[in-house]
Amino acid sequence: MNKRKNNGYKTQKKRHQSNKSYGKNRSALATESNKLHGKQSKTSNRRGNKKKVTVEVVCAGLSHEGKGIVQWEGRQLEVEHLLPGEKAEIAVSTSGRVVHAQLKRIITPAKDRVKPMCSYYYACGGCQLQHMNEQAQKRFKQETIQKLMRPFGKPELILTMDHPYDYRNKSHTTFGLNRERQIIGGLYAQNSHQLISMDRCLIHDPKADEIWNTMKDMMKSFKMQPYNEDTGRGFLRHVLVKVGKVSGEIMVVLVVASPIFKGKNHFVKALRKAHPEITTILMNVNNRNTSMVLGNQEKVLFGKGTITDTLCGMKFDISAKSFYQINPVQTEKLYARAIGMAQLTGKETVIDAYCGIGTIGLIASQKAGKVIGVELNKDAVRDAIHNSKRNGVKNARFYQGDAGEFMVKMAAHGEKADVVIMDPPRSGSDEAFLSSVVKLKPKRVVYVSCNPVTQARDMKYLVQNGYEVKRIQPVDMFPQTLHVESVAEIVLKK
Numbered sequence: 001m002n003k004r005k006n007n008g009y010k011t012q013k014k015r016h017q018s019n020k021s022y023g024k025n026r027s028a029l030a031t032e033s034n035k036l037h038g039k040q041s042k043t044s045n046r047r048g049n050k051k052k053v054t055v056e057v058v059c060a061g062l063s064h065e066g067k068g069i070v071q072w073e074g075r076q077l078e079v080e081h082l083l084p085g086e087k088a089e090i091a092v093s094t095s096g097r098v099v100h101a102q103l104k105r106i107i108t109p110a111k112d113r114v115k116p117m118c119s120y121y122y123a124c125g126g127c128q129l130q131h132m133n134e135q136a137q138k139r140f141k142q143e144t145i146q147k148l149m150r151p152f153g154k155p156e157l158i159l160t161m162d163h164p165y166d167y168r169n170k171s172h173t174t175f176g177l178n179r180e181r182q183i184i185g186g187l188y189a190q191n192s193h194q195l196i197s198m199d200r201c202l203i204h205d206p207k208a209d210e211i212w213n214t215m216k217d218m219m220k221s222f223k224m225q226p227y228n229e230d231t232g233r234g235f236l237r238h239v240l241v242k243v244g245k246v247s248g249e250i251m252v253v254l255v256v257a258s259p260i261f262k263g264k265n266h267f268v269k270a271l272r273k274a275h276p277e278i279t280t281i282l283m284n285v286n287n288r289n290t291s292m293v294l295g296n297q298e299k300v301l302f303g304k305g306t307i308t309d310t311l312c313g314m315k316f317d318i319s320a321k322s323f324y325q326i327n328p329v330q331t332e333k334l335y336a337r338a339i340g341m342a343q344l345t346g347k348e349t350v351i352d353a354y355c356g357i358g359t360i361g362l363i364a365s366q367k368a369g370k371v372i373g374v375e376l377n378k379d380a381v382r383d384a385i386h387n388s389k390r391n392g393v394k395n396a397r398f399y400q401g402d403a404g405e406f407m408v409k410m411a412a413h414g415e416k417a418d419v420v421i422m423d424p425p426r427s428g429s430d431e432a433f434l435s436s437v438v439k440l441k442p443k444r445v446v447y448v449s450c451n452p453v454t455q456a457r458d459m460k461y462l463v464q465n466g467y468e469v470k471r472i473q474p475v476d477m478f479p480q481t482l483h484v485e486s487v488a489e490i491v492l493k494k
Ligand code: SAH
Pocket: 005, 006, 007, 323, 324, 325, 353, 354, 355, 356, 357, 358, 359, 360, 374, 375, 376, 377, 380, 401, 402, 403, 404, 423, 424, 425
């Protein structure tokens, strides 16, 4: 699934997947496991330097990716879908130095194990933790953050979600043909371009799934062919649906391989008739051989081309390509913590770095002297400027550019900032940015991150250069998946 902070909404790159073989069998693992009792079975076959053995193991803990850790011949292996304390049979294949372990059969299941709610769970891979109950997911995320943040202190308790499903306000679905050449729709299996045919993803907004299922049926009557990545033939590549959870507004983006869309008006009319709740429809042309979902050309086919949503009492217009947090319920909790950590009194100059459509900066502007936002994506900056006008904000300015370069210029011009709020993509920030923060010497840095690994790396730099981490708040923005968001309050040492 996820993630995120990538305005082209990249799909998975790697073409081949190693663990498809136990697809169906895997879904039966949790239930069957009770019946099975452990005889030590060991088989092996050798071909060249390739070896495959079946061994019995006991899981010692979880890796930061939520995989079970086991020991085998003095090596530590990670096994998908295995839980701590579980005794299981695994297949270990060795090819040269590469060792791959795969769960075959659970002998003694853990108390934390549950039957995944989603019937596509084991085949899809977009969620990684559905075989754990909610408490175990919470514990896993808390411990992951705790381990990563050990040098900086103990994080607060993770903020979880009451209903950890249906939360994604953005989804993209792909269409293809099955062996019988019937149109199927669904998601790519994790790390592959293998399309999993499905009708529902339990973390998507249910409305979004209804819409693309309707489209799948419409494709047949409109003789619209799904795009084939290998041959370059066909028309419809993906459909992107964005839902304003508060406003109820819905955007549908048809990502197509060619700008020539025969029967366009009829298609739009039929889709609107089936789903009058759709408020805007766009066509995005992606004619490149790429794993990015969206191409550059965009045309509004119906409505205003954006949707509006309300976050922390402010209204935001969102366009197709701009980044917007995918779980608005948890985003409100995250932003409340982040802005609280900024300790604004109404006088401060605040930098909102990696600002997207300006959400954090505009919400903070009510309590700040002035806000300066910087963001790389042009569409997002345009949305941010528009959103500041829409909300009558007079003390915020937004700039397009690389946040690091922007900060270097600010530092070179001797500008002042009291608070820097930063929310970089998964790759984290860079030295240009961080070294300029150190030069600008804001009293506080609030670091919002969807990847605590790079957050810890960047915080280490700040700590080595005069800052101290006061508080770390994990937030579960992506239930059922291994991802976890974290916000840290970092202050300049006196
Ligand atoms: N703070 C926003 C957006 C966070 S996502 C929110 O909460 O919604 C991270 C954002 O960083 C994305 O909008 C992405 O386009 C932007 N980005 C990525 N690399 C960047 C860079 N080098 N400089 C500035 N912005 C960048």
